[in-house]
Amino acid sequence: MAQVDYAELKKGGFMRQVQAGHFSLRLRIVGGQIKAEQLRTVNEIAEKYGRGYIHMTSRQGIEIPFIKLEDIDTVKQELAKTGLQPGACGPRVRTVTACQGNGVCPSGLIDTTSLAAELDEKYYARDLPHKFKLGITGCRNNCLKAEENDLGIKGGMLTEWIEDQCNYCGLCEAVCSAGIIKVDQDRETLTFDKSGCNYCGRCVKSCPTEAWEGKSGFIVYFGGLFGNRIAVGRQLLPIIFSTEELHQVIEATLAFFDKHGRASERFGTLLDRAGWDLLEKELQEVFS
Amino acid sequence: MSAEKARAFVDISDVVCPVTFVKVKVALEELEDGQVIEVLINEGEPIQNVPRSLKDEGHKVLKIKNNQDGTYTMLVEKGGLL
Numbered sequence: 585m586a587q588v589d590y591a592e593l594k595k596g597g598f599m600r601q602v603q604a605g606h607f608s609l610r611l612r613i614v615g616g617q618i619k620a621e622q623l624r625t626v627n628e629i630a631e632k633y634g635r636g637y638i639h640m641t642s643r644q645g646i647e648i649p650f651i652k653l654e655d656i657d658t659v660k661q662e663l664a665k666t667g668l669q670p671g672a673c674g675p676r677v678r679t680v681t682a683c684q685g686n687g688v689c690p691s692g693l694i695d696t697t698s699l700a701a702e703l704d705e706k707y708y709a710r711d712l713p714h715k716f717k718l719g720i721t722g723c724r725n726n727c728l729k730a731e732e733n734d735l736g737i738k739g740g741m742l743t744e745w746i747e748d749q750c751n752y753c754g755l756c757e758a759v760c761s762a763g764i765i766k767v768d769q770d771r772e773t774l775t776f777d778k779s780g781c782n783y784c785g786r787c788v789k790s791c792p793t794e795a796w797e798g799k800s801g802f803i804v805y806f807g808g809l810f811g812n813r814i815a816v817g818r819q820l821l822p823i824i825f826s827t828e829e830l831h832q833v834i835e836a837t838l839a840f841f842d843k844h845g846r847a848s849e850r851f852g853t854l855l856d857r858a859g860w861d862l863l864e865k866e867l868q869e870v871f872s
Numbered sequence: 873m874s875a876e877k878a879r880a881f882v883d884i885s886d887v888v889c890p891v892t893f894v895k896v897k898v899a900l901e902e903l904e905d906g907q908v909i910e911v912l913i914n915e916g917e918p919i920q921n922v923p924r925s926l927k928d929e930g931h932k933v934l935k936i937k938n939n940q941d942g943t944y945t946m947l948v949e950k951g952g953l954l
Contacts, residue, residue, distance in 0.1 A: 690924060754936040758919050758944055769935065790924045792933045792953060 588653065595709075597670030598656060601649065608639065608649040609659065610671035612708070615682030615700030615720070616644035618668075625666040633659050643717070644681045645671060672709035675847070677716045677838070680704045685722040685739070686800075692722035693785050693800050694739035699827070706831065710838065713845030713854075718834075724761060724784040730803075731817040732810040734851040735837055737830070740783030740823050741798035745776050749795035756787035756796060783823055801825040804833060806863065807852035815852045820864050829871075836870045837863070878910035878947060879903055884922070885914045885943050892918045893925045896948070900931065905951035908934065913944050930954040 590600055597610035611618075611626070618626070626646060630638050635650040651659055663669060672678055680703045683689065685696030703718055710716075721728035722739045730736030752774065754767045761784040764777040788798035801823040808817030824830050837851075840863055845854045855863055882899040884892045892913070899909055913919055923933050923946070932952025937945045 690921075690928070751934070753933050754938075755923055755933050755946075758915070758936050758938065759923070786920060790920070790927065790933075792923070792927055 591674070593656075594673045595676075596660075597673060598651070599647070599673060603650070605653045606649070607651045607653065607656065608647045609634075609651045609656075610641070610673060611646045611648070611663070612669040612671040612679070612704075613645050614680055614704040614708075615697050616684075617697065618646070619666075622666045622668050625662065625668060629659055629662060641679075643679050643719075645679050675714050676712055677707045677710045677718060680708065680718045680720070681728055681733075682720040683722045683728040685720075689722060691725050691789070692739060693741050693798075694720075694722055694802065696720045696722045696728075696739070699737070702827070703834070707834065707838065712838065712841055713847050714850050716838070716841065716851060724782065729810075730808075731805045732808045733805070733817060734808060734841075735834060736805040736808055736817050738803040738805070739785075740801050740803045741785030741788060742783060742801060742823060742825075743781065743785065743788050743796050743798045745774060745787075746795050746797060747774075749793050750774060751793050751795070753792060755790050755792065759786040759790050760784075761786060799825060802827075802830050804830070806837065807855045807860070809850055809852045811850075813850070813853065817852070818860070820860070821867060832870045833867060836867055840866055877908065879907045880909045881912070882909060883912040884918065885912050889917060889921060893922050896922060896926065897929075900948075900950050903950045905954065906949065908947055908949050911946045911948060913946055915942050915944065919944055927953065 598607040601608055630636055630648050633651050633655045634648045639647045639649055680700045682696040682700035686692030687697055699720055717733045718735050719728050719733035720737045721730045730738040752767055752769050752772045754769055757765045757767045762780050762782045764780040766775045785798050787796040803823050805817030805819055809815040841851050844858050880899055882895055884895045930951055930953045932949045934947040934949055
């Protein structure tokens with residue numbers, strides 16, 4: 585039998601199994617979505633070349649276990665016919681995760697689905713010192729756990745009160761997650777401590793009279809880990825409003841990791857070693 | 873609690889999502905557009921989601937009172953946003 589380059593195979597999403605000659609095939613999934621027609625192909629491959637089941641990964645991925653070494657090329661071809669590819673493993677950018685976002689979810693503040701597709705196209709499988717996880721969540725409810733990613737993005741909303749429109753019903757005070765809105769119904773006054781706003785956007789979402797206006801943006805978290813080490817990603821920048829700026833931040837972050845990171849050192853661990861201020865400084869240069 | 877006269881009352885403080893909104897919807901069915909219902913609703917998830925759903929369906933929240941016991945009393949005008 586020919587020599588098998590496992591590192592090369594793993595790069596292409598074939599994870600070596602305990603059982604000799606068998607691989608668990610990881611698929612390239614973007615933002616947790618797969619077309620029904622593609623799912624049919626996955627079903628066929630699992631039945632024909634696997635053991636009739638799939639495994640759902642912790643980060644919205646799909647793996648088809650028990651693919652035999654000799655079937656790998658055929659399986660790749662069958663996947664390609666329906667626009668599917670093996671996923672990335674090893675030291676590179678991994679699956680971009682996302683919730684359904686404002687296209688589907690009433691709580692969503694940003695279009696996570698198209699942002700995930702954009703991030704996947706630009707960054708997926710880019711080689712780095714270690715694995716690097718990008719995740720997007722549409723709002724503060726955080727269904728997709730932004731802070732556990734190496735770089736996580738959370739939808740936020742900068743809001744503005746429009747006095748003329750207000751009926752002082754008090755709903756925004758009731759839903760405000762930061763507790764910074766105070767409505768005096770009798771005197772018909774409202775105070776809003778903008779400096780304490782966490783951009784949850786609930787005032788805008790619930791206001792019955794359009795007295796709150798909002799501008800959607802991205803809150804970015806750096807250095808999160810949820811593996812051997814657990815660490816909560818930190819917000820180092822103010823909310824970002826343009827996708828261009830968001831991409832500049834991501835590019836600068838990946839360049840930083842590439843430049844300073846050591847092999848097998850996760851991004852958050854690098855930041856602890858080299859200093860978070862070093863990244864902050866480089867990020868600030870992006871905006872200067 | 874206010875000048876608006878409520879024609880009906882529904883207590884959704886004893887149910888959880890999605891029954892909360894369903895119960896309000898069922899109660900609203902009995903009213904004409906422009907009539908007002910009083911809703912007793914829990915803080916937390918219900919107060920975040922139910923008023924937003926009401927807005928999406930064209931009903932207008934007129935007033936909210938915090939009862940200081942984990943509940944709010946909310947006045948809603950049927951079809952007030954249509």
